[in-house]
Amino acid sequence: MTADEPAVIDPSYYSEGERWEKSVYRSVAISRGVWRTVAICMGATSVAAIGLLWLMLPLKQFDVVVLEVDKTTGFVEASQPLRARGDLTQNEAVTRANIVRFIRARETYDPKGLRDNFDLSSLYSTGKAAEDLAGLYAGSNPNNPMKTYGPNTIVSVQIKSIIFLNDKTAAARFSTTRTSAQGTVIEHWVANVRFRYTSEPMRNDWRFDNPLGFQVTEYRRDQETITPEVREVKP
Structure with missing residues (x-):
């Protein structure tokens, strides 16, 4: 290769970059899905706890005897x-x-x-x-x-x-x-x-x-x- 000829980039460079990008995107997507699932579970647990507390409130009362x-x-x-x-x-x-x-x-x-x-x-x-x-x-x-x-x-x-x-x-x-x-x-x-x-x-x-x-x-x-x-x- 002479100084006047443009540098030739190996095609595998692009393919490796594409695979890396897809890998990063996949990791981000998986992480986002995990956190979304955790958030949904925590939200459902909070709603259930509030509902249970609401149901139990009438059971707790004080009577004068x-x-x-x-x-x-x-x-x-x-x-x-x-x-x-x-x-x-x-x-x-x-x-x-x-x-x-x-x-x-x-x-x-x-x-x-x-x-x-x-x-x-x-x-x-x-x-x-x-x-x-x-x-x-x-x-x-x-x-x-x-x-x-x-x-x-x-x-x-x-x-x-x-x-x-x-x-x-x-x-x-x-x-x-x-x-x-x-x-x-x-x-x-x-x-x-x-x-x-x-x-x-x-x-x-x-x-x-x-x-x-x-x-x-x-x-x-x-x-x-x-x-x-x-x-x-x-x-």
């Missing part, structure tokens, strides 16, 4: 407000009211209202509960309240709480105050009440007092405290 402590037995119970919405809670409230009416009618002793209380507790009783009630006031029973209390004693009932053990059983805590000429005796009780609702036909006057057909099938009470509270009459 009022605790009641029985001064005699020390029993602690949380007062539960009635929720405006929710059929189950409303049904429980109605059932509680029926149980309270039954216990008051069965455990109250007042000679003036004895017939009314007996009729109402009989209306709310069936099966074994009805048999026990009839046996309690049977003339042959020496523990008949009319024999043990007589005409000058009054027993009043104060309901403390009703707790549902299942959909057919409730536990009731109540106290009875027996007032006579000798003084006042306060006793504390726990009762298990098994109940049901029936649609069997009944007389209209019975339906007025028991419109939903509430019936107690079994009733048992036990003393919550062994020693009753006695208050003697001062002379």
Whole structure:
């Protein structure tokens, strides 16, 4: 090659340059794709985390609970407000009211209202509960309240709480105050009440007092405290 002749460039130079350019472009494209995938995954994870947090926010709340402590037995119970919405809670409230009416009618002793209380507790009783009630006031029973209390004693009932053990059983805590000429005796009780609702036909006057057909099938009470509270009459 002379000085006047132009330099001849090897064709492989261009091909090598083209391959290098394609290699660099491919590397950049791959890197860009990897980072794009990572960004998409991180974005999806962030959206999922925010959505999960949004779903969990209603679960975290603070409720004010009022605790009641029985001064005699020390029993602690949380007062539960009635929720405006929710059929189950409303049904429980109605059932509680029926149980309270039954216990008051069965455990109250007042000679003036004895017939009314007996009729109402009989209306709310069936099966074994009805048999026990009839046996309690049977003339042959020496523990008949009319024999043990007589005409000058009054027993009043104060309901403390009703707790549902299942959909057919409730536990009731109540106290009875027996007032006579000798003084006042306060006793504390726990009762298990098994109940049901029936649609069997009944007389209209019975339906007025028991419109939903509430019936107690079994009733048992036990003393919550062994020693009753006695208050003697001062002379």
